[in-house]
Amino acid sequence: EEEYVQMLIDRERTESESSRMSIDDWIKCARSDAITWILKARALFRFRFQTAYLSVVYFDRFLSKRIIDSDKYWAIRLLSLACLSLAAKMEECRVPALSEFRVEEYNFGSEGIQRMELLVLNTLEWKMSSVTPFAYLHHFIAKLFKDQSPPRNVISRT
Amino acid sequence: MDYLIDTMDNKYEQLETIGRGNFGEVYKCRDREKNTFASMKRILFRYQDDGVPGSVIRGVALLKELDHPNIISLLDVLDDEKWVDLVFEYLEMDLWRFMGTYPRIGKDPNLTKSFLYQILSDSYRILHRNLKPRNIMVDVDKKIVKIADYGLARPVDAPVAFTYQVLSPGYKAPELLIDAKYSTPVDIWSVGCIFAEMVTHHPLFNGQCEHTAIMEMFSLLGVPNVETWPGVTSLGINLSNPEALVSGVRRSLSDVVKGLEPTGIDLLAQMLCLNPCRRITARDALIHAYFRNA
Numbered sequence: 001e002e003e004y005v006q007m008l009i010d011r012e013r014t015e016s017e018s019s020r021m022s023i024d025d026w027i028k029c030a031r032s033d034a035i036t037w038i039l040k041a042r043a044l045f046r047f048r049f050q051t052a053y054l055s056v057v058y059f060d061r062f063l064s065k066r067i068i069d070s071d072k073y074w075a076i077r078l079l080s081l082a083c084l085s086l087a088a089k090m091e092e093c094r095v096p097a098l099s100e101f102r103v104e105e106y107n108f109g110s111e112g113i114q115r116m117e118l119l120v121l122n123t124l125e126w127k128m129s130s131v132t133p134f135a136y137l138h139h140f141i142a143k144l145f146k147d148q149s150p151p152r153n154v155i156s157r158t
Numbered sequence: 159m160d161y162l163i164d165t166m167d168n169k170y171e172q173l174e175t176i177g178r179g180n181f182g183e184v185y186k187c188r189d190r191e192k193n194t195f196a197s198m199k200r201i202l203f204r205y206q207d208d209g210v211p212g213s214v215i216r217g218v219a220l221l222k223e224l225d226h227p228n229i230i231s232l233l234d235v236l237d238d239e240k241w242v243d244l245v246f247e248y249l250e251m252d253l254w255r256f257m258g259t260y261p262r263i264g265k266d267p268n269l270t271k272s273f274l275y276q277i278l279s280d281s282y283r284i285l286h287r288n289l290k291p292r293n294i295m296v297d298v299d300k301k302i303v304k305i306a307d308y309g310l311a312r313p314v315d316a317p318v319a320f321t322y323q324v325l326s327p328g329y330k331a332p333e334l335l336i337d338a339k340y341s342t343p344v345d346i347w348s349v350g351c352i353f354a355e356m357v358t359h360h361p362l363f364n365g366q367c368e369h370t371a372i373m374e375m376f377s378l379l380g381v382p383n384v385e386t387w388p389g390v391t392s393l394g395i396n397l398s399n400p401e402a403l404v405s406g407v408r409r410s411l412s413d414v415v416k417g418l419e420p421t422g423i424d425l426l427a428q429m430l431c432l433n434p435c436r437r438i439t440a441r442d443a444l445i446h447a448y449f450r451n452a
Contacts, residue, residue, distance in 0.1 A: 089212035090219070097207040111239075114209040118237050121210065121218075126235050128219040 011131045026070040027063060034059055034080040041084055041101070047092055050132055054087035055080070057130045058120060065123050077103050082116035090128055169236070170198065170245065182241065186248065195248040196233060202241045214242055228280040230295060230306040246306070251298055253352070254291035257359045260298075267419070269301065270356045275449055276303045277349055278440045289348035290329045291355065327365030332375055332382075333434050335368045343434035346443070350429030354415045357422075362414070377404040378414060379432055387433035421448040 035056055042052040059079060068075045081101050088095045098110040108116075121128070170187040173195075177184030182200040189196055201214055221232040221244075234245035253273075257264045277294065286293075286305070295304045327335065331347035354362040362378075365371035372395070376382075381400040382390045391397060411430070412423050425448045428438035438446070 085209060086215060089210075089215050095208075095212055098209045099207050110207045110209065114203075114206065115239070117210045121215065122235075122237070125222070126215075126218045127222045128215055129223060 030076045051091040055083040058083040197248045199244045249295035253294040256296040327371040343437045
């Protein structure tokens with residue numbers, strides 16, 4: 001157990017060091033917009049919260065390695081979509097087909113989304129099992145509630 | 159796009175096909191720049207509307223986390239619109255062929271000890287379920303063994319098949335044969351079978367089918383009862399007539415695995431404990447007296 005927590009801390013540290021980035025205002029704005037879109041889509045597909053969180057981790061890691069020009073708003077949308085689809089494939093039991101993901105303004109087509117998935121995978125070197133706070137949370141909740149079963153929704157309320 | 163530059167054709171020269179599964183094909187190839195061999199597994203994307211398959215993403219992510227000298231390593235991931243190529247380090251010989259090709263060197267007790275230590279030192283990191291001499295590669299010059307049995311790294315099986323039908327009966331732990339719940343002890347059992355085979359160069363259990371495999375086990379290791387394996391009665395084998403579950407003359411491990419030193423027999427017996435809860439763990443096996451003078 002202790003070892004497990006230590007392992008999580010170590011991994012988180014190496015990951016956050018590699019993904020620190022300089023954020024200019026355009027990206028800041030685009031990022032907050034992307035998060036809003038991801039959260040909306042999460043609710044729509046009834047994904048777990050950690051899936052949304054993981055998509056944002058992918059999104060940030062991607063932008064720490066590649067630059068998207070400020071006139072390419074569609075690229076941010078496509079990136080958010082690909083990150084959510086990839087996170088769902090890592091975390092969810094039921095994953096929607098690419099054509100089920102809808103973005104109001106654009107129609108990327110399955111082919112375009114798949115190409116973006118591959119670009120994200122390659123940029124992140126296929127290291128997709130990022131540590132999220134949820135891994136700690138499950139551990140702490142199990143410790144706190146030892147023998148009793150924890151109250152429902154405890155994860156989503158945090 | 160720049161990420162497509164490193165395609166198969168540029169970096170690797172494709173040689174012959176060395177395996178085939180329902181995911182796609184496995185090729186031997188040559189790294190043009192380094193002039194070394196590699197094996198390449200091509201996984202086709204069946205359905206465009208699914209994008210990159212989840213099993214591939216999870217499988218590669220797992221392989222990326224594993225970095226161990228006794229694991230076949232993933233060197234490269236190359237993609238095209240229709241498939242992804244996983245490039246693994248290539249070793250010509252597996253343990254099964256090694257034993258056949260080098261009957262004398264292969265029986266050297268120190269080599270057996272070293273190989274067993276190497277196999278055990280990685281095996282508690284992940285549940286394999288499928289360990290057998292054919293899935294263990296041997297670097298003959300360096301005397302290193304590498305397990306090639308990690309989901310997508312598996313040479314021919316389908317990716318992530320979570321079924322009971324994954325293992326040849328001869329190396330299967332008893333709890334797998336009787337459909338009980340299983341976990342990492344199943345690997346220790348398989349490693350025990352491989353250990354015995356490295357000493358004698360004969361499979362410990364032939365396991366033509368699951369029933370004969372169980373009989374072979376019980377004949378060698380005794381029929382379990384509620385004392386040696388609490389809960390065994392709920393597993394669906396009829397233990398009321400133990401005689402019916404054994405065949406031939408009862409022999410001991412030291413009769414069957416001739417030439418193994420006494421500490422080795424002791425370790426082997428603990429690895430082949432029928433009750434998975436009492437079976438030795440990889441961690442404890444590594445500090446067993448058998449390895450003390452290695």
